[in-house]
Structure formats: structure tokens, C-alpha cells
Amino acid sequence: xxxxxxxxxxxxxxxxxxxxxxxxxxxxxxxxxxxxxxxxxxxxxxxxxxxxxxxxxxxxxxxxxxxxxxxxxxxxxxxxxxxxxxxxxxxxxxxxxxxxxxxxxxxxxxxxxx
Amino acid sequence: xxxxxxxxxxxxxxxxxxxxxxxxxxxxxxxxxxxxxxxxxxxxxxxxxxxxxxxxxxxxxxxxxxxxxxxxxxxxxxxxxxxxxxxxxxxxxxxxxxxxxxxxxxxxxxxxxx
Numbered sequence: 001x002x003x004x005x006x007x008x009x010x011x012x013x014x015x016x017x018x019x020x021x022x023x024x025x026x027x028x029x030x031x032x033x034x035x036x037x038x039x040x041x042x043x044x045x046x047x048x049x050x051x052x053x054x055x056x057x058x059x060x061x062x063x064x065x066x067x068x069x070x071x072x073x074x075x076x077x078x079x080x081x082x083x084x085x086x087x088x089x090x091x092x093x094x095x096x097x098x099x100x101x102x103x104x105x106x107x108x109x110x111x112x113x114x
Numbered sequence: 115x116x117x118x119x120x121x122x123x124x125x126x127x128x129x130x131x132x133x134x135x136x137x138x139x140x141x142x143x144x145x146x147x148x149x150x151x152x153x154x155x156x157x158x159x160x161x162x163x164x165x166x167x168x169x170x171x172x173x174x175x176x177x178x179x180x181x182x183x184x185x186x187x188x189x190x191x192x193x194x195x196x197x198x199x200x201x202x203x204x205x206x207x208x209x210x211x212x213x214x215x216x217x218x219x220x221x222x223x224x225x226x227x228x
Binding site: 054058061062065068069076077078079080081 | 179190
């Protein structure tokens with residue numbers, strides 16, 4: 001199985017399919033630190049990352065921002081003192097696309113320095 | 115009356131007083147774009163800032179981050195595509211200090227380029 005973090009996150013069309021239950025069962029174990037959250041009826045992937053201070057948190061926010069720009073897919077990034085919360089979902093389909101799992105895995109790679 | 119944005123945001127102690135109703139009535143009109151929100155019983159100041167794209171939003175996040183570091187007081191900054199939501203409150207007193215109004219005014223100055 002190809003690692004999620006090495007796949008590319010294709011731009012998503014409004015008629016693209018949400019992940020199926022089967023895909024979810026295959027993909028979620030590859031990003032075990034991410035939880036599924038529902039906000040306003042939209043399912044999203046979310047993970048909290050911990051840091052020593054605000055500067056380190058903001059540096060990670062910028063790394064995730066750079067990833068987002070390079071993938072053409074943008075998460076919500078909440079920066080606080082010592083903590084960054086990243087949330088991925090696909091706006092156009094109001095839910096989760098395979099892209100979101102790929103981008104979550106790439107975010108993990110940034111954190112662990114892989 | 116001295117403009118809020120020119121005042122310094124002193125580090126806050128756990129025994130510092132929350133703003134009184136009278137102070138709130140004096141201070142809030144100086145930052146009219148900020149709303150009072152309550153999260154988990156804690157009152158906070160919040161404003162949404164709009165941008166053309168993700169890069170511009172992230173640039174503003176970094177400006178607010180620089181302000182936060184220089185003041186030694188840190189907000190929550192939510193960065194999304196074309197939007198930044200800044201939330202100020204004083205963690206140690208579980209509510210709003212005069213500092214938060216000052217930092218909100220300084221955030222406005224960054225946005226308008228004053």
C-alpha cells in the first residue's frame with residue numbers, strides 16, 4: 001500500500017465523491033492521531049499539535065500553510081500559545097475527500113520532520 | 115482620551131481584575147468591529163478579517179503573531195482561505211482584561227495599515 005503522505009492531493013471538483021465507508025476504514029488507520037469531527041453537518045479531520053511556545057506553534061502554522069499552497073487545498077489552522085489545531089475537509093463537497101486524508105498525512109510528516 | 119492602540123498591553127497577573135461594566139462601555143466603542151463571544155463560560159473579543167486568498171490571510175496571521183510576541187499576550191488566530199478570525203482574552207483571569215481591548219485595537223491597526 002502506498003503511503004498516504006507520498007500521494008498528491010488533486011484539486012477537488014464539486015461533483016467529486018466523498019470517501020466511502022470502505023475507503024475511510026482503509027485510510028483512517030494511516031492517520032491515527034486525527035479525529036473525525038462534525039461541524040455544521042460537515043465531517044472533517046482534526047488534530048491538535050503541541051509546542052513549547054507561541055513562536056514554535058506559529059512556525060508550524062506557516063509550514064502547514066506552505067503545504068496548503070503547494071497542494072492547492074487549504075485547511076483551517078488555529079494557532080494558540082503552544083498549540084496548533086489543523087482541520088482538513090473539502091469545502092466543495094461539504095465533507096471528506098481522499099485528498100483530506102492525504103493532506104492530513106502530509107501534515108503529520110511536517111510535525112515529525114519525516 | 116488616549117487611543118487604545120497606542121497604549122501598551124501589560125502582562126497580566128492571575129489576580130488582575132476583569133474589566134468592569136463601566137470600562138467595557140468606555141472601551142468597546144473604540145473597537146466597534148469586535149464582538150463579545152462566550153466560549154466555555156469565558157468572555158472573549160472576536161473579529162473576522164477578510165482577505166483575497168490564503169497567502170494574504172496567513173501574512174496577516176503572522177503580523178498578529180508578531181504583535182502578540184511583542185506584547186507578551188497571545189490570542190487565538192484561526193487562519194482559513196480568505197479569512198482570519200482573531201480572538202483575544204486573558205487566560206489567567208478567565209475573561210477580559212483591559213489588555214484585550216488594547217490588543218484588539220492594535221490588531222485593527224495592523225489590518226488598516228495605520
